[in-house]
Amino acid sequence: MSGTGHGYGHGDGPLGGQGGSPGGGHGGDERTFAALPPAKGTAFARTWWGRAWLKALEDTALDGVQLKAGRRHARAGAVGAVTVRPGRITAVVKDRDGTAYRSDVLVRELSDDEWERFLDLAADSAGHIAALLDREMPPHLVEDAAAAGLDLLPGIGDLDPECGCEAWDHCPHTSALCYQVARLLDEDPFVLLLMRGRAERTLLDQLQARSVARASAPSASGGSGGDGAPTSGTAAGAGGMPGVSAADAYAEGFLLPPLPAPPVVAAAPGMSPALDTDTDPEPGVHPTALEFLATDAAARAHGMLVAALGPVHQESAEAFLTAAQDAVRLAVDSPMPWITARLAAGSGRTPAELDLATRAWRLGGAAALSVLEEEWTPDGESLARAGARLSEAWEDDERPALRRSGARWTAAGTDGQLRLGVDGRWWPYTREGARWSPAGPPDRDPAVALATALTTGTTGDGT
Numbered sequence: 517m518s519g520t521g522h523g524y525g526h527g528d529g530p531l532g533g534q535g536g537s538p539g540g541g542h543g544g545d546e547r548t549f550a551a552l553p554p555a556k557g558t559a560f561a562r563t564w565w566g567r568a569w570l571k572a573l574e575d576t577a578l579d580g581v582q583l584k585a586g587r588r589h590a591r592a593g594a595v596g597a598v599t600v601r602p603g604r605i606t607a608v609v610k611d612r613d614g615t616a617y618r619s620d621v622l623v624r625e626l627s628d629d630e631w632e633r634f635l636d637l638a639a640d641s642a643g644h645i646a647a648l649l650d651r652e653m654p655p656h657l658v659e660d661a662a663a664a665g666l667d668l669l670p671g672i673g674d675l676d677p678e679c680g681c682e683a684w685d686h687c688p689h690t691s692a693l694c695y696q697v698a699r700l701l702d703e704d705p706f707v708l709l710l711m712r713g714r715a716e717r718t719l720l721d722q723l724q725a726r727s728v729a730r731a732s733a734p735s736a737s738g739g740s741g742g743d744g745a746p747t748s749g750t751a752a753g754a755g756g757m758p759g760v761s762a763a764d765a766y767a768e769g770f771l772l773p774p775l776p777a778p779p780v781v782a783a784a785p786g787m788s789p790a791l792d793t794d795t796d797p798e799p800g801v802h803p804t805a806l807e808f809l810a811t812d813a814a815a816r817a818h819g820m821l822v823a824a825l826g827p828v829h830q831e832s833a834e835a836f837l838t839a840a841q842d843a844v845r846l847a848v849d850s851p852m853p854w855i856t857a858r859l860a861a862g863s864g865r866t867p868a869e870l871d872l873a874t875r876a877w878r879l880g881g882a883a884a885l886s887v888l889e890e891e892w893t894p895d896g897e898s899l900a901r902a903g904a905r906l907s908e909a910w911e912d913d914e915r916p917a918l919r920r921s922g923a924r925w926t927a928a929g930t931d932g933q934l935r936l937g938v939d940g941r942w943w944p945y946t947r948e949g950a951r952w953s954p955a956g957p958p959d960r961d962p963a964v965a966l967a968t969a970l971t972t973g974t975t976g977d978g979t
Contacts, residue, residue, distance in 0.1 A: 545715035546601035547707070548842040549700055554593035561698040565653040565669060568948065569701055573694040577686040586691020596698040602713040605697055609689035619689040619826065621697075623670060623714035635662050635719075639726045653705040661763040668712065724762070778825055784813075785818035805855055812846060839880055840864065844873040868951075876954045880943075885933050887943045888954060893922045902936055909963035916966065925962075932969035934962055944969035 537693040550700050561567045577583050587610060589595065596608040596616075603625045610616045626634065637660050638644045647654040653668075677683070677690035686694075700707050706716040714722075788810040791803035837845065843863035847870055850856045860870040876888040894902060906918065906925070923936040924945075930949035932955075941958035942965035955972040960967045 519761050524607070528962050531755050545710060545718065546599055547710060547715075548599045549598055551598075552696060552699055553594045555699065557730065560587070560590065560695045561702055563653070563702045565658075565705055566698045566702040568669045569708070570695070570698050571674055572672065573691065575672045576675050577691065579685060579884055582683075584690050584751065585688035586686070586693075587695055587798045589688050589692035595692050598693065598696060598700065600697075600700075600707055602710065604709065605693060607696070609692050609939035611688075617689045619680070619687075619693045620678040621690055621693055622676040622678065623711045624674060625711075626666065631664050631714060634661060634668075635722055635726055637661055637664060637666075639723055639730065645723060645727075648705065651706075653708070657846050668708065697933055726941070727762070728870055730899050778882050781822050782818070784812040788814055804852070805858065808851070808855060809846075812849070837882060841885060844877050844885055845881075848874050872951065872953055881956055883937060883939065884943065884954060884958075887937050891922050891924075892938065898936075901940070903962055909961060927966060927970070930970055932966055934966055934969070942966075944972070946970075946972045 537629055561570050574583060590612075594610045594612075596610075596737060598605060598607045604620055604622055606618065606620045607614050637646070638657060641657075644654050644657045647657070658668050667674075675686075675694060677686045679687050679689045681689060683690075697707070698762050706719070709719060710716070788807055791797075791806050791810075793803075797803055838946060840863045843865075845861045847856050847859045850859065856870065857867060860867050863870070865873065873885055876884040907915075910916070914928075918925040918934070919928060925934040925936075927933065928966075933945040933947070933952055935941060935943040935945055941960060942962040943958045944955040944965040944967075945952045945967050947953075948956040956965075956968040959968075
């Protein structure tokens with residue numbers, strides 16, 4: 517089995533496939549991939565198109581026992597080098613006793629007319645081409661192709677087996693070959709397109725030629741300018757400038773200067789401007805309040821910049837706060853009572869309610885505030901998990917009597933309460949007069965949370 521050669525293959529691909537002889541996009545192109553190592557403990561397909569390939573195999577094969585045997589062969593590394601050519605994949609697969617069988621799986625090639633329609637679809641969107649070059653199969657391209665009558669991914673009955681063991685259906689050898697090919701497809705969707713009849717270099721050349729032809733075609737608006745000369749279609753539209761092919765633009769890349777180094781983040785945010793000037797502000801505008809907001813905005817921007825330039829970028833949850841939540845966050849750091857009073861009024865809270873809200877915020881941010889102010893009723897599954905956790909937390913003779921209302925459990929005869937957050941953590945609460953107040957940080961163990969609530973609160977009627 518000749519698997520190597522020179523020409524239109526993707527010889528430097530991530531899996532080291534070698535190209536075959538040039539064939540103008542038809543029967544002469546092929547690639548050979550070295551045998552892959554055993555795949556113990558990992559899935560054969562991570563990508564959606566790799567899983568679609570395996571689904572076609574599993575839907576086609578009549579004997580599930582043979583498929584399981586094929587998976588074992590593939591996991592054990594029994595599949596040799598895999599050769600992919602238009603309409604066919606081939607490999608030698610060994611049984612446990614060392615007997616080797618040549619196994620082939622046939623896939624229908626697309627006709628020239630079907631390839632023309634595929635090229636039109638791919639050229640219609642730069643995103644499609646960019647995704648393919650990034651070794652991804654864009655779902656919209658597959659959906660658009662299906663709408664145009666092109667099945668890029670195989671379906672039921674599209675994987676036709678041929679094996680030296682002379683099985684008439686998929687045997688362990690052809691199944692193992694298909695499982696191994698799923699790993700190749702994960703790394704490079706051009707493997708699938710080669711099976712369907714066109715090699716990567718051929719396809720890219722045809723896409724480039726089609727894109728250049730479209731860019732240089734007369735514009736749809738009219739055909740000629742004021743001097744009678746034809747106007748050329750360009751990416752700039754009405755600008756009238758001639759287009760440049762992507763290949764030419766890429767070839768000139770070495771002329772461009774290198775990108776600048778990332779900026780160095782200052783150790784701290786800058787000083788906010790002083791707004792208390794001789795000019796009287798507009799009615800209702802308080803310079804001190806604006807200075808406070810400007811200082812806060814600078815601190816948040818500095819924190820976001822540090823996160824963005826760090827080794828692992830994590831978007832801050834504060835970017836998604838509501839106005840009412842953000843008022844509590846601001847009140848936590850408010851230096852002046854009158855600013856706090858304005859934040860309370862602006863967020864629809866009384867001063868006492870805002871005080872409780874800031875206490876909750878200090879314990880757990882927006883999640884703690886939600887537990888304080890929002891009531892929710894867990895679904896049946898969440899309630900079952902909560903009940904099991906509560907049952908496990910105490911011995912039978914030590915378990916307190918708890919009365920539930922929504923996601924809140926009150927310990928009878930005490931001023932202690934448990935509140936369940938949507939993330940499954942338990943929050944301790946204690947009664948202070950007529951209100952329930954957060955008593956400490958959350959815990960995964962409800963017994964720990966209730967102990968915090970009971971040691972913080974005082975004995976009462978618990979109602």
